[in-house]
Amino acid sequence: MKRRFPDDRSNLEARFAAQRLAFGPMMFQATRVLRRCGALAFLYKRELDGASVEELAEAVDISLYAARILLEAGLAAELVQLEGDRYVITRVGYFVLRDPMTEVNMNFVHDVCYRSMFHFEEALAEGKPAGLREHGDWATVYEGLTQLPTHVRDSWLAFDHYYSDGVFEGVLPKVFASEPARVLDVGGNTGKFALACCGHDPKVEITIVDLPRQLELAKANLREAGVASRVEFVAANMLDPEVALPGGHDVIWMSQFLDCFSEAEIVHILECAARVMDADTRLYILETYWDRQDYEAARYAVINTSLYFTAIANGNSKMYHSERMQACLEQAGLVLDADLGTMGYHTLFRCKKAQG
Numbered sequence: 524m525k526r527r528f529p530d531d532r533s534n535l536e537a538r539f540a541a542q543r544l545a546f547g548p549m550m551f552q553a554t555r556v557l558r559r560c561g562a563l564a565f566l567y568k569r570e571l572d573g574a575s576v577e578e579l580a581e582a583v584d585i586s587l588y589a590a591r592i593l594l595e596a597g598l599a600a601e602l603v604q605l606e607g608d609r610y611v612i613t614r615v616g617y618f619v620l621r622d623p624m625t626e627v628n629m630n631f632v633h634d635v636c637y638r639s640m641f642h643f644e645e646a647l648a649e650g651k652p653a654g655l656r657e658h659g660d661w662a663t664v665y666e667g668l669t670q671l672p673t674h675v676r677d678s679w680l681a682f683d684h685y686y687s688d689g690v691f692e693g694v695l696p697k698v699f700a701s702e703p704a705r706v707l708d709v710g711g712n713t714g715k716f717a718l719a720c721c722g723h724d725p726k727v728e729i730t731i732v733d734l735p736r737q738l739e740l741a742k743a744n745l746r747e748a749g750v751a752s753r754v755e756f757v758a759a760n761m762l763d764p765e766v767a768l769p770g771g772h773d774v775i776w777m778s779q780f781l782d783c784f785s786e787a788e789i790v791h792i793l794e795c796a797a798r799v800m801d802a803d804t805r806l807y808i809l810e811t812y813w814d815r816q817d818y819e820a821a822r823y824a825v826i827n828t829s830l831y832f833t834a835i836a837n838g839n840s841k842m843y844h845s846e847r848m849q850a851c852l853e854q855a856g857l858v859l860d861a862d863l864g865t866m867g868y869h870t871l872f873r874c875k876k877a878q879g
């Protein structure tokens with residue numbers, strides 16, 4: 524009997540798709556170098572006229588051999604097309620050259636993930652970020668963030684911020700609709716959200732909770748912005764079984780934070796939040812759920828981010844399906860008060876304490 528599959532590709536198409544995966548890391552490096560050496564930028568300038576191998580080699584100052592290797596790899600990767608003897612940049616090539624999401628993702632994959640992914644299988648088997656040893660001797664990437672070489676940290680931060688930067692502006696009116704006097708930002712990172720809150724509301728006071736080293740970075744940034752007097756800094760490891768969050772806040776904010784943890788750890792952190800919440804406190808959770816993406820490219824990026832969590836970040840966390848987060852909320856004695864919808868890559872949940 525003929526074997527049946529849910530997709531409707533032909534065998535030829537499926538075999539080609541499989542080869543793209545088999546050679547994926549090689550194509551990645553060739554693509555990166557094509558961008559980095561200026562070849563894509565040069566071809567973009569030439570528009571439909573394109574360039575011969577010789578012209579490109581001269582323009583970006585590489586050998587003829589290197590130009591041939593790169594351009595032929597570009598053909599295979601569909602970054603360029605061959606028109607007669609001239610190579611012309613394609614729309615995909617243009618996106619590799621100019622699309623900010625692609626740039627952020629490529630730099631992150633190269634600087635943070637590439638070598639570490641060699642240890643992916645071990646990480647899955649052990650539930651530990653086995654690939655992190657390529658960067659340093661830490662239990663999780665968060666402990667090492669401030670010690671990463673500058674270019675690696677820059678790529679990490681650019682990746683982290685790319686997916687959250689634009690969204691703060693859109694969520695602030697929703698979070699501030701109830702006019703909170705005090706906001707607790709758990710996992711406040713470099714203090715970006717705290718800074719946005721201070722700009723949005725001239726009176727609001729913020730408390731940032733994060734790991735001690737990370738907090739130093741936030742402190743420096745907020746001092747520089749002149750708002751440090753409105754911000755309290757609390758160093759805490761949220762994985763410590765005895766940890767307690769500071770009380771007295773109207774709003775608790777967790778943005779791209781819970782995806783740093785396993786489901787059991789998420790429940791523990793949410794229970795900590797529940798302990799300092801009363802009936803009026805609202806917990807806002809901003810996350811990139813893989814089931815809540817509008818575009819295939821976004822879903823692809825979000826799912827790939829999970830692999831980074833496995834191999835490098837901490838070995839046990841991921842980008843979740845939104846229903847898994849709701850299950851964690853319920854286990855922690857919280858309920859979804861309002862699903863405030865999806866903005867870009869992010870979904871905003873407003874949560875409250877369960878009654879009774």
Ligand SMILES: C[S@@+](CC[C@H](N)C(=O)[O-])C[C@H]1O[C@@H](n2cnc3c(N)ncnc32)[C@H](O)[C@@H]1O
Nearest residue numbers: 665687710712733734737759760761762778779
């Ligand atoms: C992915 S960043 C999110 C930053 C920020 N909230 C945003 O939306 O861009 C995760 C933050 O959680 C912090 N973090 C990770 N593990 C932690 C832990 N065990 N206790 C406290 N903070 C932790 C990290 O230091 C980092 O600042």
